[in-house]
Amino acid sequence: MSFFPSEVVCRQLALAAFLGCWTFLAASRVFSADGRDAPPTAKDVQERKILDVLDDLDKHHRRGNMNVPVEDGRLLRLLVEAIDAKTVVEIGTSNGYSGIWMCLGLRKTGGRLITHDIDEGRAAQARKNFARAGVDDIVTLVMGDAHETIGRIEGPVDLVFIDAEKSGYPDYLEQMLPRVRPGGLIVAHNTSMRSAAMAKFNKMIQTDPRLETLYFHVDNQGISVSLKKR
Ligand SMILES: C[S@@+](CC[C@H](N)C(=O)[O-])C[C@H]1O[C@@H](n2cnc3c(N)ncnc32)[C@H](O)[C@@H]1O
Numbered sequence: 001m002s003f004f005p006s007e008v009v010c011r012q013l014a015l016a017a018f019l020g021c022w023t024f025l026a027a028s029r030v031f032s033a034d035g036r037d038a039p040p041t042a043k044d045v046q047e048r049k050i051l052d053v054l055d056d057l058d059k060h061h062r063r064g065n066m067n068v069p070v071e072d073g074r075l076l077r078l079l080v081e082a083i084d085a086k087t088v089v090e091i092g093t094s095n096g097y098s099g100i101w102m103c104l105g106l107r108k109t110g111g112r113l114i115t116h117d118i119d120e121g122r123a124a125q126a127r128k129n130f131a132r133a134g135v136d137d138i139v140t141l142v143m144g145d146a147h148e149t150i151g152r153i154e155g156p157v158d159l160v161f162i163d164a165e166k167s168g169y170p171d172y173l174e175q176m177l178p179r180v181r182p183g184g185l186i187v188a189h190n191t192s193m194r195s196a197a198m199a200k201f202n203k204m205i206q207t208d209p210r211l212e213t214l215y216f217h218v219d220n221q222g223i224s225v226s227l228k229k230r
Pocket residue numbers: 065066067068091092093094095096097098099116117118119122144145146147163164165168
């Protein structure tokens with residue numbers, strides 16, 4: 001019996017080594033820059049602090065809070081910063097998760113967030129979370145039924161994010177559209193939801209000639225972005 005492996009065994013060993021190396025490289029960062037979303041990186045200490053709070057909320061405090069997924073939070077921040085938003089209105093604060101994502105952008109634009117909720121329990125958590133993230137100085141939390149409270153907002157608003165009860169979306173749109181500046185954005189969450197109210201809202205943003213609407217993350221919960229044309 002020979003100590004040297006047969007040609008077939010050699011080939012199998014070479015193949016196994018090749019597959020092993022490829023799997024290792026694919027699992028490592030060598031092949032990870034593949035055109036998909038990578039985790040956000042912090043530009044400075046302030047961003048690190050906010051991202052750490054967002055990471056904690058994402059991993060440990062989602063239950064009962066109906067927060068947007070991370071990818072939608074990141075899209076909101078990107079939009080806020082890209083349009084240099086100074087005044088952002090949110091309808092549906094919950095514990096502040098999506099609001100903090102928007103504050104990440106507002107910190108850079110020198111803007112502020114006016115956010116609305118009807119539930120005191122979630123709003124109390126939001127106040128704590130805004131303070132933890134160090135953004136409480138740029139946030140105004142308005143309590144009450146947003147169908148009434150948004151009537152007090154004086155424009156111009158750069159971006160409105162609608163994420164409260166779905167049956168209210170058509171009214172929120174009607175009330176906010178005149179307050180959003182030309183070139184501003186109306187963003188709405190859960191637009192992939194199948195319900196009569198959401199169908200009505202989707203039709204409104206798709207057919208209104210004053211708006212240009214695109215949808216993102218449609219295979220998850222869906223988020224619409226409508227530009228109020230100039
Ligand atoms: C889906 S959650 C918001 C999640 C939040 N945008 C986030 O991603 O962190 C909806 C919130 O809207 C609030 N809400 C529901 N109806 C409302 C109303 N009529 N006026 C104000 N807030 C309302 C609820 O209390 C709840 O906190």
